[in-house]
Amino acid sequence: MSDGGPKPVRIGLLGRGNVGAAFADLVAERSAAVEAATGRSPEIAGVLTRSEGDFGAILERSDLVVELMGGTDPARQFVTDALRAGRPVVTANKQLLAQHGDELFGIAREAGVQLRFEAAVAAVIPIVRTIQESFGVTRIERVFGIVNGTTNFILSEMAASGAGYSEVLKEAQRLGYAEADPTDDVSGADAAAKMAILARLAFHTQVPLSEVAYEGIEAIRPDDLAYAKELGLSLKLLGVAERRDGGISVRVFPCFLYRGHPLAPIEGPFNAVMVEAPAINEVTMSGPGAGGLQTASAVLGDVVSILAGDAPVHETRTELPIVADVPSAFYLYLEVADQHGVLARIATVLGDHEVSVKSVVQRGIGEDARLVMVVHECLESRFAEAVAALGELDELRSAPRYIHVIEDEP
Ligand SMILES: NC(=O)c1ccc[n+]([C@@H]2O[C@H](COP(=O)([O-])OP(=O)(O)OC[C@H]3O[C@@H](n4cnc5c(N)ncnc54)[C@H](OP(=O)(O)O)[C@@H]3O)[C@@H](O)[C@H]2O)c1
Numbered sequence: 001m002s003d004g005g006p007k008p009v010r011i012g013l014l015g016r017g018n019v020g021a022a023f024a025d026l027v028a029e030r031s032a033a034v035e036a037a038t039g040r041s042p043e044i045a046g047v048l049t050r051s052e053g054d055f056g057a058i059l060e061r062s063d064l065v066v067e068l069m070g071g072t073d074p075a076r077q078f079v080t081d082a083l084r085a086g087r088p089v090v091t092a093n094k095q096l097l098a099q100h101g102d103e104l105f106g107i108a109r110e111a112g113v114q115l116r117f118e119a120a121v122a123a124v125i126p127i128v129r130t131i132q133e134s135f136g137v138t139r140i141e142r143v144f145g146i147v148n149g150t151t152n153f154i155l156s157e158m159a160a161s162g163a164g165y166s167e168v169l170k171e172a173q174r175l176g177y178a179e180a181d182p183t184d185d186v187s188g189a190d191a192a193a194k195m196a197i198l199a200r201l202a203f204h205t206q207v208p209l210s211e212v213a214y215e216g217i218e219a220i221r222p223d224d225l226a227y228a229k230e231l232g233l234s235l236k237l238l239g240v241a242e243r244r245d246g247g248i249s250v251r252v253f254p255c256f257l258y259r260g261h262p263l264a265p266i267e268g269p270f271n272a273v274m275v276e277a278p279a280i281n282e283v284t285m286s287g288p289g290a291g292g293l294q295t296a297s298a299v300l301g302d303v304v305s306i307l308a309g310d311a312p313v314h315e316t317r318t319e320l321p322i323v324a325d326v327p328s329a330f331y332l333y334l335e336v337a338d339q340h341g342v343l344a345r346i347a348t349v350l351g352d353h354e355v356s357v358k359s360v361v362q363r364g365i366g367e368d369a370r371l372v373m374v375v376h377e378c379l380e381s382r383f384a385e386a387v388a389a390l391g392e393l394d395e396l397r398s399a400p401r402y403i404h405v406i407e408d409e410p
Pocket of ligand 1: 014015016017018019020048049050051052067068069070071073074092093094119120123289290291292295
């Protein structure tokens with residue numbers, strides 16, 4: 001500035017919804033702190049919504065662009081244009097990065113500007129920064145956790161109240177923890193996009209979103225949670241990205257955890273992510289995984305990092321194959337005829353497929369007889385074959401139901 005004062009940093013804000021509006025407020029509120037930390041005072045140079053602003057004009061008068069619109073179109077084009085025009089970009093858009101991250105990181109690299117995205121995964125939990133910077137040269141073995149707060153709220157409520165999925169979903173919508181169309185969250189698709197981003201960072205390899213397998217929580221029944229309690233288990237929707245057989249496996253699925261597991265006590269609309277590596281053992285971070293202010297806070301943190309000149313590297317260094325068939329332990333729920341020898345026949349079928357039983361709970365009599373068991377870790381394909389064989393038994397009154405289990409007991 002001509003008066004010799006600090007030069008402001010002019011921010012072009014794309015989107016002023018939940019996060020964008022909170023970000024604009026936070027910029028005003030924390031302006032002095034940002035200036036103290038970076039020597040530059042932030043100001044909003046222009047805002048784009050569906051009814052306000054012109055992208056070209058905003059870009060022209062901005063030093064840095066913050067994309068908080070969501071979706072891939074037109075966000076992809078705007079982010080591309082901003083990077084090509086030499087503007088660093090901060091975004092909270094997981095779909096944009098999971099689908100077009102490689103392309104956008106390439107454009108950022110060519111343009112020599114930063115593209116930061118801490119808020120795209122687990123909002124305010126600094127997992128992106130931690131993996132990229134603190135563990136940037138650490139050989140990470142596994143990143144996993146609860147990366148969707150909506151589903152964690154629903155599962156926690158179902159376990160606590162015994163209520164069914166649909167009823168609890170309505171409550172989550174009423175409280176603002178689930179959107180009017182909750183499909184992306186409850187199907188596991190939102191978590192899959194976040195895990196694709198984390199896996200790429202952790203393993204320095206491309207992770208096509210189409211190769212991230214996911215299952216949601218729609219089919220979970222209160223029964224499952226009640227039996228699980230008896231077995232000392234609690235249910236979470238987990239995202240898991242890990243090295244396997246020279247490749248990586250990246251998946252999202254409902255999973256039982258034993259009490260004592262670091263993720264078991266994470267209840268309600270919270271997120272928690274664990275990183276495992278020989279050099280660090282295990283690090284767990286937890287906190288709010290969403291919320292306008294919390295997400296905006298992570299976005300402002302990225303703005304400060306850009307002003308501080310810190311530049312993480314986004315190159316993929318290897319091409320690791322995606323491994324689809326991996327070992328897991330399982331919870332298995334069987335509705336059985338109350339006949340002599342039924343447990344033995346089931347055990348035989350499991351044994352024939354080299355699936356071994358860790359614990360069994362037997363409940364009900366007559367038409368209501370059920371067996372709930374946990375089986376030890378085995379290849380998923382082998383377990384699927386065993387389940388198919390069980391499904392052929394006359395003694396079963398309905399198709400077997402199963403859910404993953406992480407076997408580590410405290
Ligand atoms: N909400 C959270 O807790 C949270 C957490 C982590 C990450 N995120 C991510 O943050 C981003 C923003 O989320 P949000 O909850 O703030 O969304 P939102 O409330 O729906 O706000 C979206 C904003 O973008 C504008 N917009 C959307 N499409 C546009 C278009 N084609 N042209 C111009 N403006 C457009 C909207 O304009 P109008 O105002 O005119 O509709 C609105 O101002 C998303 O990528 C989301 O995944 C959100």
